[in-house]
Amino acid sequence: MSGKRVFSGARPTGKQHLGNYLGAIRNYVNLQEQGYETIYCVVDLHAMTTSFENLRELTAEMVLDWMAAGVDPEKSIIFVQSSVPEVIELAWYFSTITPLGWLLRLPTFKEKVRAQPDNVNYGLVGYPVLMAADITLYKAEVVPVGVDQAPHLEFTREVVRRFNHLFGPVLVEPQALYTDFPKVLGIDGVNKMSKSLNNHIEISASPEEIHQRVMMMVTDPQRTHRHIPGRPEVCNVFSFHKFFSPKEVEMIDRECRTAGIGCVDCKKILSRNISDYFAPFRQKRQELASDPSLVWDVLEDGRKRAKSIAEKTMAEVREAIYSKKPAGG
Ligand code: SF4
Numbered sequence: 001m002s003g004k005r006v007f008s009g010a011r012p013t014g015k016q017h018l019g020n021y022l023g024a025i026r027n028y029v030n031l032q033e034q035g036y037e038t039i040y041c042v043v044d045l046h047a048m049t050t051s052f053e054n055l056r057e058l059t060a061e062m063v064l065d066w067m068a069a070g071v072d073p074e075k076s077i078i079f080v081q082s083s084v085p086e087v088i089e090l091a092w093y094f095s096t097i098t099p100l101g102w103l104l105r106l107p108t109f110k111e112k113v114r115a116q117p118d119n120v121n122y123g124l125v126g127y128p129v130l131m132a133a134d135i136t137l138y139k140a141e142v143v144p145v146g147v148d149q150a151p152h153l154e155f156t157r158e159v160v161r162r163f164n165h166l167f168g169p170v171l172v173e174p175q176a177l178y179t180d181f182p183k184v185l186g187i188d189g190v191n192k193m194s195k196s197l198n199n200h201i202e203i204s205a206s207p208e209e210i211h212q213r214v215m216m217m218v219t220d221p222q223r224t225h226r227h228i229p230g231r232p233e234v235c236n237v238f239s240f241h242k243f244f245s246p247k248e249v250e251m252i253d254r255e256c257r258t259a260g261i262g263c264v265d266c267k268k269i270l271s272r273n274i275s276d277y278f279a280p281f282r283q284k285r286q287e288l289a290s291d292p293s294l295v296w297d298v299l300e301d302g303r304k305r306a307k308s309i310a311e312k313t314m315a316e317v318r319e320a321i322y323s324k325k326p327a328g329g
Pocket of ligand 1: 219220223231232235237238252264266267
């Protein structure tokens with residue numbers, strides 16, 4: 001048992017897809033089962049920098065998926081970011097001690113500007129400050145990150161160091177917990193799996209829907225004919241086999257290279273395995289969804305637990321800020 005406190009946030013994106021599952025949810029469950037004190041937050045305030053649409057529905061669907069996949073509200077705190085408004089107050093304090101240059105140089109800001117050039121809002125620039133508040137409000141000691149997210153966490157650490165330097169050692173500098181966040185490509189085999197690109201496969205999809213989507217997956221472009229051998233290492237279908245088909249993966253590797261198996265049969269194996277893998281999940285999701293108030297009860301319980309941590313932190317933060325004396329005074 002580690003016992004360390006972990007914080008992770010995810011934007012409300014509704015029903016989750018294979019990319020969300022392999023990249024985040026699976027890890028949420030693992031950390032919870034490894035004995036970390038896990039706090040999982042639906043970061044609706046961050047989502048608003050892109051869109052205000054359907055935040056309630058998207059939240060409920062995502063949390064249902066988390067729970068059906070094994071995130072257990074008895075073991076983990078699951079809550080919505082905006083339901084603990086202290087985070088906004090802390091973000092404001094942070095914004096007054098954060099040089100603008102720190103924000104503008106972050107790669108994510110540039111990416112966001114490229115992604116939504118018509119909506120370059122103030123929140124988009126400041127969102128790493130809010131993220132720093134998310135993490136530190138709950139005094140998280142570790143934050144699971146992929147290598148590409150490391151600059152965000154380093155930013156948070158810088159803000160914490162600056163705050164503690166100015167006001168005293170109040171906040172915890174979080175450590176990165178580098179986890180295996182595989183880049184999961186969509187069925188187009190080119191872009192990261194994403195709902196907005198409609199190249200995703202939902203984990204709650206029916207076996208028929210899974211089959212349909214898997215059959216649309218792009219394979220090794222060199223394999224233009226059944227008799228031409230393929231290269232599993234460049235085929236996205238094979239990447240999924242590595243996770244979902246432990247029994248067949250060696251056979252597929254061999255048979256693909258010798259044209260012993262065709263792509264259609266290969267995909268049939270994959271769609272069956274994905275479907276079997278998520279069968280218990282679908283069953284559980286259906287049970288959970290039969291009680292429409294369940295998700296909201298879980299989030300309310302999570303809010304209370306999160307708020308009690310947040311209130312303690314904020315009492316210390318306010319005391320530190322408002323008791324500051326002039327330098328040398
Ligand atoms: Fe990809 Fe399978 Fe076709 Fe080989 S046989 S190219 S692994 S889909």
